[in-house]
Amino acid sequence: MGGHLLEAEFFVHEGVPVFCLPLVTLSAVWLVISIETADLSTEGIKLKRGNSINVCIEYKNGEKNLKVFMNESIIKPKAPVLDVDIDLSDFLKESMYVGFSGSTNGSTELHLVESWSFQTSGFLPLRPKRRPHNVSDSSVVVAPQIQLSTARNLKTKFRLGLVIGGPTFCCALAVIFGWISIEKYKRIKKKRSFKTEIVTGPRQFNYKELKAATRGFHSSRIVGSGASGTVYKAFFISTDTAYAVKRSKHTYGGKTEFLAELSIIACLRHKNLVHLQGWCVEKGELLLVYEFMPNGSLDKVLYPESQSCHSLPWPLRYNIAVGLASVLTYLHQECEQQVVHRDIKASNIMLDGNFNPRLGDFGLARVMAHGRSPVSTLTAGTMGYLAPEYLQSGKATVETDVFSYGVVVLEVACGRRPIKMEAEGQKMVNLVDWVWGLYSVGKITEAADKRLNGEFDEEGMKRLLLVGLNCANPDCVERPSIRRVLQILNNEADPALLPRAKPTLIFPDNLPVSIEDIVSDAEEIEMAQEFCEVEEGDLTAQPQNTEFKTAP
Template identity: 65%
Template sequence: MRPRTSIVIIFFLLAIFGFLNPIPTLLAASLPVDLEFPSFTLRNFTLLGDSCLKNGVVGLTRSTAVPSSSAGAIIYNQPIPLFDLSSNTSSSFSTRFSFSIERANPSSYGDGLAFFLSPTSDTLGSAGGCLGLVNASRLTRNKFVAVEFDTRLDPSLNDPNENHVGLDVDSTISIKTGDAILEGIDLKSGSLITAWIEYRSDKRNLNVWLSYSSFKKPEKPILSVDVDLSDHLKEEMYLGFSGSTEGSTELHQIMNWRFQSFGFVPARPSSMNPHNVSDSSVTSTTVSVGIPKRDSRKKHDKRIQLGISIAGPAFFCAVLSVLGYITVRRWRGIRKQRSFKTEFVACPREFNYKELKSATKGFHPSRVVGNGSFGTVYKAFFISSGTIAAVKKSRHSHEGETEFLAELSIIAGLRHKNLVQLQGWCVEKGELLLVYDFMPNGSLDKILYQESERSNLLNWSHRLNIAIGVASVVGYLHQECEQRVIHRDIKTANILLDANFNPRLGDFGLAKLMDHDKSPVSTLTAGTMGYLAPEYLQYGKATEKTDVFSYGVVVLEVACGRRPIEREGQKMVNLVDWVWGLHSEGRIIEAADKRLNGEFEEEGMRKLLLLGLSCANPDSAERPSMRRVLQILNNEASALAVPKVKPSLTFSYGLPLTIDEIVSDAEDFHTSQQSLCEIKIN
């Protein structure tokens, strides 16, 4: 062991046994906090997701000309102490901020924003009713206390209306809500609104006020909740704001913010402080009576000797325990790392963890460019070589390790011009990392939707090239590999675009290998709703035909510029149904993306739309193979006949009842509630 390590361990143990004075900073942590920001800067805050900063004002959601789904957050960089373990006391706090919520057009609405306190600083939840607070596929993962300002009525969340304030604890189903309209406040009016939130730990009460005036807090709170938050406030909490939309365009802006906490005032024994006066106002004096100083010193020396005789053996036992623990941890880590490395003998380069951490600025949230099926993707700058790469960081879970190994073992042996190229991997510090070529134009879904101001970059030739490229690589996976590769998660978010807008298929975390002469086996359904074939939802068997269905949906997205499932008014519209409806009326060409301004080959567009419907046929037997799809696109084979009326199938089996039970976005659910019912695919 190195001398410095020994000194650190001994110093730490001395502190534990009380030979050192308490660290002054621990005392400072209990002091009140007073933060005030008339405007925002990146010096003090971190932006996540679609949030942006302009002229000192925070925009939580993306400003687009067309409806889209968006989620963003801004978090104060330093954690705030809000709970004291020694006194088991939570701090009271108050906050004031001004915000505005504006609809881009009268038909656009939802979902709202929230002020939150969270024990972590790097997690952004899903869009829609999740308000950027929770992950739609892992509803119990994120922990938080939040006050929501909700502008959408969602019956599944027990919302009273589309203009309310609510207290949320670890869930976006509010503990209690208050009606803003009753107090004359229209949250989505676009006007500047000031909110005051106060929590009194001694009274176990939280109040929220709203006003169009930023100078005077109203007398009557819009929401008053009797609640004890001490179980939810950790020693240190991160503070921030989040907002989201789902299939709509709503602008959420935060103009200024002030936050105050009031420290911890633990109860003192009455004998020590009979008048309940704080130490800061009274100087205490200790008087010794009837004990000579020399006798007192002797007794003190005896106590020290007794303490040393007891603490000495305990001290050395503790040293041995710590050293043994460190040794075992290192041995287990090395053994685990070696076991992983035996899997990677035939794989590309092994990267150094320190190199990847430096290239991603310590995996900073500002470097996040997306989320794969098993973790987060970061943009990495390698200063030594001047190159850029994408680094995927696994979740710390058994599923994360499984998907990491699946992706690495599958993609390391694949070579195709329309696949994202794997550069290497790293297993260090308990992290599982994959390094890929960086795609400068990002994912296809961002070009089509989230960054709609750039969607005009995808002209007709780009879109046709994307359809051909993806068909080529999926055909390669199905027919040209030694073992068939079933991707199981083909969607626009997993199709990346290089500098010339050539498509590259990525994210093999859910992929399955299958011998060419073997039948598929049933598995837990995984993937993304809107891309899942009906028979896959029913039987859980992933085949080439389920990938073909997903490809068909992607083709329709590329041609139409619409999401697989979109909200129109109070109902959800399925893209396949919508295009098939136009086809049945002889108006299929009207499905073409309006942003193309008619600049496309009409016959080519018609063929692409019909091909998408052929691939998304509810009857898997009627879907073409990917080889046939590629031949049709290259004018080497005639197109398939598409019936005017969408075929209908009827299944009668035990089916999951909710979308969350049917589909896991890159995660397998281990339990699901079953019920006998009938589902009809029209």
């Protein structure tokens, strides 16, 4: 197959950019004849620089002249880099291909063709191949054929534009859309990251999504319950996240005040707090959404239903006491506003995946300014954890929280509930009284949980038990501050000396809560294995004398 091919070549020869116009004869043997070359360095053009180069190749058939214009700008230069007189009649066929190709001969090439175009003008249309028999050659009308040719050329150009420009336009749109999407994703991710680090706060959940996440609050999803509400495990498939949803048993008349107080508590941030994730107030219910703690509450671990369960190791027990003291120090002394929890007990202390303590359930908490006198309220809390002066005055203070903390510490060390029935089933034994009795005879370490089988640090156990007794001192003036407790547990201070006999307190006849009212909820609990909870409400005061005495 014979023929001719005209090429425009760009290459670098011995470091000098060169433009070459070779003529190739297509036959059995390829013959390349270089018609003209041009040194591009004299024009200030360097192919290796990586700049965009615009090339325009013009051929005027009437003048039999071919010019090549090159520039690093979009403006066509006045002078060509190559000006060649050549007759391309043999190359210009009725049907032919015009295009470009490239090769690097095995070398790495970084150049690319960003765009190209081709156009012709000034060519006369071909004569029609068939003419009417009664029309002579000299009488052929050319004008209509020019119009048809022009229309055909426009149609061809339009099709060519669609073929070339269509995919290019679509690719450009795809690139732009992808870039916009990536930038938008980066902004959203950065914004979410900023919110997570700075202002991660609770949000309002939809009742429908909480109901779906708890399978309609199904009984199989219950992970805990108390006098104030039931806790369900909620799993959100969309985020692969588990939450704990507390469903209150009571509706709150003062919803606005409750949410205002809750928003303050929700801003608290400490590693030993169960963080509030959100809330939902719909259909007459108040739902609180918390972090889900995989190891449940402390009471479930200390008092497992199955006797075959492993006992909580000593290092974890001591760590729980330290962590709880740390978070109470934060609430009592380090927050902008002082927070009194009022319901510190084993069932309100959750354990995360590493058995670190997390204080939760701020339903009874009170927020007040530092140094401000507490306001009297109706007594609320759980028997066995309530400080004596709280029962007398109804005033919740940081000292009443310290008392409850001391009871929890004794629970952790001894593995006994705050109030326990003796084996005979005839007498209720108070945990503080029991430990103080052992302390009075110099056998305080015998109060250690027997399930530990002696696998504990004796000095650490003694320190922990003394901290518990100091905090549970009936005389609130003698109780240490929670910061002092933290220093003692961290071996930065020694426990205060305690009297051998537990102090005796006698209450006056104005106790705002009767014993009958306090234990009224005990009917639904099996003897002393559980404790009754005292909630805020209408309580009837009955005058009486109550005395705390030392166990003989």
